Amino acid sequence: MKSVSEKPACKQATVKRSRLLLGVDGGGSKTAALLASVNERGDMQIIGRGSGGPSNLRLAGKEQSLQSLDKAVDEALSDAGVAGQELDCAVLALAGSTAPGVQQDVFQWAMNRSLANRVEIIPDxxxxxxxxxxxxxxxxxxxxxxxxxxxxxxxxxxxxxxxxxxxxxxxxxxxxxxxxxxxxxxxxxxxxxxxxxxxxxxxxxxxxxxxxxxxxxxxxxxxxxxxxxxxxxxxxxxxxxxxxxxxxxxxxxxxxxxxxxxxxxxxxxxxxxxxxxxxxxxxxxxxxxxxxxxxxxxxxxxxxxxxxxxxEPVQGCLTIASEMLRSSRATTRLRAD
Missing domain, CATH: 3.30.420.40 (ATPase, nucleotide binding domain)
Incomplete structure (x- = not known):
């Protein structure tokens, strides 16, 4: 497993040459978001953090949950200084996400705000x-x-x-x-x-x-x-x-x-x-x-x-996102070969 460091002083220089990954952990009381950059060697560096209220759609409701997700993600992007930049991968671990219709609602939210090139929604x-x-x-x-x-x-x-x-x-x-x-x-x-x-x-x-x-x-x-x-x-x-x-x-x-x-x-x-x-x-x-x-x-x-x-379970979301990124790169290389 790759090590994860947190060095805010290097944010801008790292972002320019690295892939951007988003991890979100959402539960019944709060939501945590982490933004990380990953260089070509696979080294991960946390560059932004955000938080919000409950995001369990089944219990907190769709409106409040999506507002919590927006707040946490926006704070992480702002903290990293990359608002408006394209994210490569986002992994959202959400309580209640196995309930019927929940993933569809979250995917629609992610698509509406162009969250990332690849979005994965998993149970918390x-x-x-x-x-x-x-x-x-x-x-x-x-x-x-x-x-x-x-x-x-x-x-x-x-x-x-x-x-x-x-x-x-x-x-x-x-x-x-x-x-x-x-x-x-x-x-x-x-x-x-x-x-x-x-x-x-x-x-x-x-x-x-x-x-x-x-x-x-x-x-x-x-x-x-x-x-x-x-x-x-x-x-x-x-x-x-x-x-x-x-x-x-x-x-x-x-x-x-x-x-x-x-x-x-x-x-x-x-x-x-x-x-x-x-x-x-x-x-x-x-x-x-x-x-x-x-x-x-x-x-x-x-x-x-x-x-x-x-x-901090949200760290695990970044690990999963990093593995997805490596997997997609391997698939791309295989197809090219």
């Missing part, structure tokens, strides 16, 4: 899975706003567990943590559940003094899923401080996430340790959750042979 778990499956065998677990696990075996068989969405799925996710916290606050307010520090923390976060005002606050933006998931850090902070209710919520969330990995391993009949990749804000950026998650994963039979934390 694919770049993460690539980090764990150099030999074609492994599992990826994403625990962010939502939750999903995907695995492949050495024969190329693929299995997905989770990824159902927040209405009846997303167990162990940021939404799950926030939902459970709100339920605990409601029960404490009704005096049918134990007291918890979450009551004060949630009210402070939502800037209301009345528990009955919670519903108004979490629905005000129109994206209730994101508002609820945004409470996850509060739950985990309270758990780390020892609040019994928050600890119970966090432990249950970890168990639900581990179940997804166990289900994938069982479905693929793994009988020996396998590489595992972790991604998503909840799994990667919260030490309290991540430590417990890794401990529970290591108790599985068979356990992961290794656990790779993928902090």
């Amino acid at each position: 778990v694919n770049p993460v899975l690539d980090q764990a499956t150099e030999s074609g065998r492994g599992i990826a677990l994403i625990v962010g706003t939502g939750s999903v696990a995907v695995g492949t075996d050495s024969r190329g068989h693929s299995v997905t567990k989770g990824g159902w969405g927040h209405w009846f799925g997303d167990k162990g996710s940021g939404f799950y943590l926030g939902y459970k916290a709100l339920a605990a606050v409601a029960e404490a307010s009704d005096e049918i559940g134990p007291e918890t520090v979450l009551s004060d923390l949630v009210l402070q976060e939502l800037e209301t003094t009345d528990p009955r005002g919670i519903l108004t606050e979490v629905t005000a933006s129109g994206n209730t899923r994101c508002e609820v998931a945004a409470l996850a850090p509060i739950v985990l902070r309270a758990a780390a401080a020892g609040d019994a209710v928050a600890v119970d919520i966090a432990n249950h969330a970890v168990s639900e996430a581990v179940k997804l990995v166990e289900a994938v391993s069982r479905a693929l009949a793994f009988d020996s340790p396998y590489p595992l990749a972790l991604a998503g804000g909840v799994a990667c950026r919260n030490v309290f959750f991540r430590d417990r998650l890794m401990h529970e994963l290591e108790q599985l039979q068979p356990p992961p042979a290794s656990i790779t934390v993928v902090d």
